[in-house]
Amino acid sequence: MDMSGQQHIPASKEDVWNALNDPEVLKICIPGCQELTKSSDTEMSAVAVIKVGPVKAQFQGAVTLSELDPPNGYKITGEGQGGVAGFAKGLATVRLEATDDGTILHYNVDAQIGGKLSQLGARLIDMTAKQLSGQFFKRFAEEIERRQNPVQVESGIEQASGKSASAQERSPSQTVSSSSRTSAQPTSNSSSTGMLVGLPMIAAVVFVSVLAAMWVAQGGLVPGLGSAPGNMARDGQAWVSEDLSTVVQIIMAAAVGYLFGTRATSRG
Known part of the structure; x- marks a missing residue:
């Protein structure tokens, strides 16, 4: 299976490069990722749950980075085992291009799938791979923006807290109004x-x-x-x-x- 494409990210090339090498960022952005451990500057291990059509399996794999050219790009080699579901292995190249409004991430993937997964059909596998890559890049861009603008995120939280406090402040006044209506009833009875x-x-x-x-x-x-x-x-x-x-x-x-x-x- 061959897949290539590009993704615009509204951040500098250096920020994108740092995020691509940050295991915490990758764990948040990779769909179904449960564990991601970086053992060295070029080696990582991961555990992820991936669903392809009717087949859902947990994959345990190892990733190796090579041909590092910071902050321009690198090559990724990985292999994962999913038990009876099969296996997956592949090679990907990543290249970063700086633009006036951010960075364009170019990627090219060559992957092989075996076992039960290979019986699902190339069309279903390609569609699933595109969906997973789309989810990854969307989360990746959002995570970089969140890390670049923590003040705005905190401001949004404070605004939400302010609205909640305002709603709580209105409750006592409503109680007083209700009490006033209740106290008015004896006058009518009188x-x-x-x-x-x-x-x-x-x-x-x-x-x-x-x-x-x-x-x-x-x-x-x-x-x-x-x-x-x-x-x-x-x-x-x-x-x-x-x-x-x-x-x-x-x-x-x-x-x-x-x-x-x-x-x-x-x-x-």
Whole structure:
């Protein structure tokens, strides 16, 4: 399997070279990498879990760097064993080219696959290799940028913490608002209680008013009061005229309406 390509990285050629030789950076960027140990300036060992189609296996391999030309490039030779899944070995050359806005990383890979992996088909293997290389270069560029701009990363963390603290500060105010609404409920209940207490008094006033109006209009509702001697005219008619009786009833009705209207206004 042969694969070649290039990747633009927004960093200087020296920074890219240093990152390519940093085992911590490579471990973060290599898909499925679980372990990566650098035993010397030119030798590294790695453990990675790789899935190709339906086959998933853990590969243990060794990598050797040769033809080092810092910071321009080098050659990589590697071989990995995946148990029953098979094996993989290959050779890659890496060349760095400086540009005005960063560095272009050129790579050329010649790899061989054996065992069960070789039975999956060249098309599936090529597609998987391109996906893995794309993931590696994306993470590689992001990791270099993160290391070059740690202040921005910390600033982003502080902003996220500030938003969280702001949300927590809003919670007590919401609690106070809820408490205010809760404390307002007894006032409403007190108004309802006052209204219930005042209803019997209104009923008593209305009853007395109606009783007085009927007594005045009829010349005495209760025998012995309105009809007592001297309260009747000589012709046997009520001592109060019909017009005066009507006026008294209108006044009493207006008084009753005023009482109910005043009560309704205070309740609203």
